[in-house]
Amino acid sequence: MNGRITVRIMTVVILYHPTMLLNLSSRHIPCPAKTIFGRRGPLVIEIGHGNGSFLRHLAIRHPDWNLLGAESSLGSVSRTFRRLKHAGTTNVRLYHGSGLFILRNVVPVNSVHRVYINFPDPWPKKRHQDRRLLQSSFFKLAAGRLAPSGSIWLTTDHAEYFDFSVANGKAAPHFSVDTTADPPAAARKTKYARRWIDEGKIIYHARFCKESEPAHPIKPTITTQPGTMHHAILQGTIPDVDAFEKQVHAFDSGHVILLDAARPLGDDRLILFVRVDEPELTQELLVEVRPHEQGVFVGVMPFARPLSTPGTRAAIRITSRWLEGCGLRLQQQSF
Ligand SMILES: C[S@@+](CC[C@H](N)C(=O)[O-])C[C@H]1O[C@@H](n2cnc3c(N)ncnc32)[C@H](O)[C@@H]1O
The missing domain is CATH 3.40.50.150 (Vaccinia Virus protein VP39)
Known part of the structure; x- marks a missing residue:
């Protein structure tokens, strides 16, 4: 790592x-x-x-x-x-x-x-x-x-x-x-x-x-609701990753960077280290890929308290695409 x-x-x-x-x-x-x-x-x-x-x-x-x-x-x-x-x-x-x-x-x-x-x-x-x-x-x-x-x-x-x-x-x-x-x-x-x-x-x-009120205050760019973190379910086998090349992906309002991937000791999961850059907000996320009763689950781990934003949604979408490239099939998505 x-x-x-x-x-x-x-x-x-x-x-x-x-x-x-x-x-x-x-x-x-x-x-x-x-x-x-x-x-x-x-x-x-x-x-x-x-x-x-x-x-x-x-x-x-x-x-x-x-x-x-x-x-x-x-x-x-x-x-x-x-x-x-x-x-x-x-x-x-x-x-x-x-x-x-x-x-x-x-x-x-x-x-x-x-x-x-x-x-x-x-x-x-x-x-x-x-x-x-x-x-x-x-x-x-x-x-x-x-x-x-x-x-x-x-x-x-x-x-x-x-x-x-x-x-x-x-x-x-x-x-x-x-x-x-x-x-x-x-x-x-x-x-x-x-x-x-x-x-x-x-x-x-x-x-x-x-001294006075603006008629139209600048709107927030991000509004979040707790408990709405995005995820996906895929079918197939979690890939073995011996080497990982950093990947940079653009989305509507920023970039998702897949930095690295690792398997925790004695664990079936694959963890991706992801950085998401959005206007005025950079988040470092752990995206987990783990066995699930319906297939393979992809979601953002709560570690380091990520905010659910368009960028975290893009991170799940991009990780799912990468897994599709490794031979898995997307079955369910909430992103
Ligand atoms: C020159 S230092 C001054 C630090 C402190 N106010 C002092 O007087 O010792 C400027 C600080 O602003 C921080 N900074 C720059 N842009 C910022 C931003 N948009 N939001 C929060 N911190 C910022 C920098 O990381 C840095 O610590």
Whole structure:
């Protein structure tokens, strides 16, 4: 089995925590904060929290806030998890993935009190600017998810990115922009803040406040219902796999990558390691191929809590096609 996959799976296992990690697989999304946190309170999101020092500060300073951290680096989620566990906070949930996914698909319309973004990746090269977080599409999305008078607080060392963000915020129809306030003191103490302050850089801060409601908030791209994971039944014999070549398949809204296949020790099953890339969402799945009373069952294992999405549906379809190529016949499909 590919060593990197093993390490990633182990990290997910270590990160498994009954309350601190946001478990979306058992929920309908969009999902009210009251369901996620089990209580009412202002919903506050930090996108790109890095090692979690600012999130920890917010959690302790505002015990009444429901804090959601979204971070695309697994190592940073892991470091934040340890930091928060050590601090004993109970009002934070961590999501490993893009904050854009959280804003678009997880939080309901008009529900977010504040979004913090500290030292976002500046993507200074012109050709990479479409990767920047605070572009006009972000303000359109945020306008629909922020509660009335909700706001986005940006702190950055990067003058050009700051100007870019402020210009986009001013051009966005539903926001006013304030560049006169100081950044929160704790935002000047994050890992990146310390680095840039040590180098003598100026720290910029802007607050984008929602002033009016968009008539048509941006719609979610994915809505899921728990318990609707796709599967297929085939007839034939589960193939022996001595070697497996990575396969990349495109589907309507992304890619399914069959990375590797292995048989667990002393087991009749075949397990495929699959990555599914969808807009703002990457999932690493285990797809099992196992004997079943009606033939051979193909389905996504619940391990690592996958979300049922168009991408998981495509993963089952593509795995079934691969098995058909190995001589099995498709008998039943739910994809
Ligand atoms: C320059 S670091 C700043 C980290 C932290 N805020 C600090 O001040 O130390 C930017 C962070 O944003 C994360 N990131 C970038 N794009 C993201 C996205 N769309 N959603 C969530 N995290 C993101 C990166 O993984 C990285 O940890």
